Amino acid sequence: MMNRFFYTPSQLENEDTVKLSGEEAYHLLRVLRASVGETLELCCETGVCRRAEILAIDKNSVLCRLGDFLSDSESSIQFSVAFGLLKGDKTEFILQKATELGAAGFIPFTSGRTVVRPDKEMENRRQRWQKIIRSAAAQSRRSLIPPIQSPASWLQLLELAKSFDKALLFWEGEGGKRLCAVLQNPQPKSRVLLVTGPEGGFSEEEVFAAKSHGLESVTLGPRILRAETAALVALAVSLYQVGEMGG
Numbered sequence: 001m002m003n004r005f006f007y008t009p010s011q012l013e014n015e016d017t018v019k020l021s022g023e024e025a026y027h028l029l030r031v032l033r034a035s036v037g038e039t040l041e042l043c044c045e046t047g048v049c050r051r052a053e054i055l056a057i058d059k060n061s062v063l064c065r066l067g068d069f070l071s072d073s074e075s076s077i078q079f080s081v082a083f084g085l086l087k088g089d090k091t092e093f094i095l096q097k098a099t100e101l102g103a104a105g106f107i108p109f110t111s112g113r114t115v116v117r118p119d120k121e122m123e124n125r126r127q128r129w130q131k132i133i134r135s136a137a138a139q140s141r142r143s144l145i146p147p148i149q150s151p152a153s154w155l156q157l158l159e160l161a162k163s164f165d166k167a168l169l170f171w172e173g174e175g176g177k178r179l180c181a182v183l184q185n186p187q188p189k190s191r192v193l194l195v196t197g198p199e200g201g202f203s204e205e206e207v208f209a210a211k212s213h214g215l216e217s218v219t220l221g222p223r224i225l226r227a228e229t230a231a232l233v234a235l236a237v238s239l240y241q242v243g244e245m246g247g
Contacts, residue, residue: 001189002051003032004041004138006145013063015133018052018060023131028054028062034201041070047144049073052185073143075244078144078191082157083231084198085109085116090228095129099136099146101235102244104191106133106148109157113200116242118151126150157195158213167193167215170234171207174219179234183241194238196230 005024013019019030020042036054036059042064043049049070056063081103081138083094093108106129110117129148137145142150161167168182186192195215202210220233239245 002039002041003028004038004049004141006043006045006134006138008045016066017055018064018066020064021060024157025062026058026182030058033243034143036060040064041141042066043143045145047072047074049143053101064122075104075142075239075242076188077104077186077242077244078189079103079235079238080107080191080193081231081235082107082109082152082161082195084111084114084196084227085118085151085201086227089113091116092129092132093132094228094231095148096136097232098235099133099142101212101232102142102239103146103235104144105146107157107160107193108148108151109154109155110151111198111206112203114198115200116198122151133172154209155188158215161193161195161210161213161215162194163191167195168234168238169195169198169202169210169215169217170220170230171217172224173204173207177216177218179218179220179237180241182218186242187218194231194234196234196243197227199227220246
């Protein structure tokens, strides 16, 4: 299986030639020991992917000629994941695995029971998170790199949710409303926001505020899941429900 890399439109030398530099070139030259004539897959960050051949190599860059277009691997329904900031490397775990599954984007947030709070290093963390997402997108043969927004407050998140076609709140206190009941026959290209909580879950006041802003609360079943598990399960079962993972 060929390796996949991403590039920006600014890296186009002309319409059929791309010069890779930075981390992509380093990985090709130092890790994969690539040579002239080898083939790979290149995806523009706009989502267009093509097979490519290495034309030339120098110390810090790799020149590639673009060839056949490749099929799109993105979900027909765009599921973005909003999750409460978590301790340690749990946030990185969510970002990596949810990108592999097919998340369209990420919105970390803080709420009343969130342990982690944004600080002066948060933007540096967000940039590191974006690199983790980029790597996971290439490894899982995604056509696009899911963006991650700067952490939002709970009220900011509820306002952002209004820009989606549907927003679902996964809450252990929700009794009988199941995911299959609210994800029937979604329109292609619909944008759906999946919201899961921090380690301490949501307060009833936060759930009330979410519902008043138009979010629908659903259950993931009778068992209590860890926060990082809930985010990934919510995404996986949503993708399954719309037929993107064998459903």
